[in-house]
Amino acid sequence: MKAGVNVEEKDKGGRPKLYSSVEDMEKDIQKYFEECDKKEKPYTMSGLALALDMDRRSLLNYSKDEMFFPTIKKAKQKIETQLEENALLGKGNSTFTIFNLKNNFEWKDNVEVKTNAIEDLTTLADMLGFNKK
Numbered sequence: 001m002k003a004g005v006n007v008e009e010k011d012k013g014g015r016p017k018l019y020s021s022v023e024d025m026e027k028d029i030q031k032y033f034e035e036c037d038k039k040e041k042p043y044t045m046s047g048l049a050l051a052l053d054m055d056r057r058s059l060l061n062y063s064k065d066e067m068f069f070p071t072i073k074k075a076k077q078k079i080e081t082q083l084e085e086n087a088l089l090g091k092g093n094s095t096f097t098i099f100n101l102k103n104n105f106e107w108k109d110n111v112e113v114k115t116n117a118i119e120d121l122t123t124l125a126d127m128l129g130f131n132k133k
C-alpha cells in the first residue's frame with residue numbers, strides 16, 4: 001500500500017457509475033429514442049448503450065440496480081416491441097431478429113414433448129421381462 005493512503009479512501013475498484021440519478025438516465029434514454037425516430041433508425045440495445053456512453057453489458061448491469069431497474073426495463077420493452085412489430089411486418093433480417101430477441105430479451109424456442117408415462121412404463125416392463133405371465 002502506498003504511504004499516506006487512507007484505507008477508507010482507497011478505490012473500491014471498477015469504473016464509477018455514469019448515472020447516479022434515474023431522471024438523468026431517463027432524459028438520455030428519451031433523447032436516444034427521439035434521435036432514432038428522427039433518423040428513422042431502429043432501436044437497439046447497443047445503440048442505447050452507446051448513447052448512454054457505455055457498452056451493452058454495462059447497460060444490462062444497471063438493470064440489476066433496484067433504482068434503475070424500472071427505467072432499463074421500460075427502455076428494453078420499447079426496443080423489444082419495435083423488433084417484434086418489425087418482424088411481423090417483414091422488416092429486417094429474421095435470423096438476426098430471432099438472435100436478438102433470444103439474447104437480449106430472453107425469448108426461447110420451446111419444444112413440447114408429450115408422453116404417456118403409464119404406457120412407456122408398461123412397454124419398459126415388457127422389454128425387461130417383468131410382465132411375463
